[in-house]
Every structure is written in structure tokens, then in C-alpha cells.
Amino acid sequence: MKTVFAPTSGMTPVDTSYCPGCSHGIAHRIIMECLEERGALGRAIGVVPIGCAINAHHFMNVDMCESTHGRAPAIAAGIRRVHPDKLVFTYQGDGDLASIGAAEIVHAAHRGEKFTTFFINNAIYGMTGGQMAPTTLIGQRATTAVDGRTVEQAGMPLRVCEMLATIDMAVFVERVMLTNPAQVRRAKAAVHKALDIQEARKGFTFVEFLSACPTNWGYAPVDALKWVEEKMAAYYPVKNFRTVEL
């Protein structure tokens, strides 16, 4: 018998705390598969956010550090500066990164900190029960926008990749989605590319994953993936915004 596909040793055997069908699980798995394929599980350090991924250090089989809400980039910058030989990453939701942590991510990118940020954009605050995030789409319902987000009340959803791509030292910026096997393969290629560029110490690297939160959106998992493809990708184009030749 030859193994064609087996769960990565980058994930611990612990059951995750994520809801059925939550995209956090797919994002975790592909990031850890990439680290395993690079033989880097022993020299990777991750920084965990506040949000549903607060427990990611129980699931990702690498050294990890907890952070306060939105502050993971500041901690990762410090870790990478004192450990230049390590692969350092933050893993952050859209409430964490685009709201309370907006200043940290912008300045980490601006300084060209040599770590990678994995940004899980599910257009909602998951952990706290579905409040509106800066990334919530116009018309999308949230517990703090019961009839749907309006431009009048909350402005337009923040496009984080587009914003970071204006910063010179953000040298790799790509948005991917986790909605079908082909897109998952593309997402893995983006993770590898970001890590290649981090290892070459070229600057700040960033991958955004358009993700599903079936629970707070109120959709079955399969329908939630369709919603990502139809609604989220229409506003948040899936593409590479910046890259460097190595």
C-alpha cells in the first residue's frame, strides 16, 4: 500500500475547536503542509491571534506564541528580529487584523518586517458571535447590522491586500480562496511563495484567505463556500497583487 494523502504531521492529533465546515481548518492544514514539505516544522514560530483561532497553538505542531488582540505583527516582528534563522508567521482573522490591529499590520509591512502574515478573512467577527467586521460586505447581515451593512452607517468594506500593496516593503501580497480543490492547490502555492520570499529576507509577505464562517453566516458549510465564491470574490478579487523575483 502506498500513501497518496495522509494528514500532515504539522497538525497535532487534537480535535480543533472550529465549527463543522469552518475554513480555519483548511487554512491550518495547508500552512502546516507547506511547513512540513519544506522540512521547517522544527524551525517555524507562529503567533496566534484573538478570535476563533485563539487555540491554534493546540492544533499547529510548531512553536507558537499567543498575542493580544491585533498585536500579533508586533510580536512576530520581535521574534523574527532576534531569530533570523527561523520562519515566523502570524495567523490572524479580519476582526483581529483589519479592525483593532490595523495599525500593527500597516507598520509591520511599512518597516518591511521579514515575517509572513496569513490573514483569514471571513467577513465577520466569528468568536464573539457574528458582529460586523470592517470586511463585512454591503447588505451582509451581522448581529450589529441586523438588516445588513449599509454604506451610510459603516462605509465600504476594507480591502486589506489592495491597501498593503501600496506599501513598498510589502513585497508579496496575494489573495486566495479555499472554495474548491483547485483553489486550495493555488492557495498552497501562494503560501510556499510567501515563505520562499521570507527566507530570502526580501521584506514583508502577506497571504489573504477568503474563508467561510458557516455558523455566523447561517449557511450550511457547502453553501457557505458557494457564498465565498459568488459574493466575497466579487468584491475581493482573488489574485496576486505584488511579488518579487528571487
Next chain:
Amino acid sequence: MKKRFKLEFNRDKCKGCEICVSFCPKKLLALDKEVNSKGYHPACITDQDACIGCQSCALMCPDCCISIYELEEGE
């Protein structure tokens, strides 16, 4: 010779999200009538011999439940 595959589910890890079921191009997967230790209806394969080893299910599973093996001759 036609390649043959064996699909294995980690039954107790499964959360019954049905994502694998919807992505199998051969429509070989289903949720079991029984429940697992977590109380979910876990995914299972209805026709093992028809699996083409495409990995669509495993690539989409959010909970690392799926392993796929290619069988050698005589297995």
C-alpha cells in the same frame, strides 16, 4: 492495469460537514446513519472500488480526517 485506491476516514474526528461529500466527482461519499463519539454523522465511502484517488475530498476536509492509499497488486 487500473489503479485501485483505499480511502480511510478518521471517523471520530469527522464533524459531518458534508464538504467532502459534495466535492467527490464520482459521488461516492455519504454521511453515515450512525453517529460518532462527538455526535456527528461521519462521512463514509459507499463504493470503495470506484475511488479514483483524485484527493478532492482530502484537499477540502477542514478536519484532517481523510487518508488515501494506492493499493499494490494482490492487495
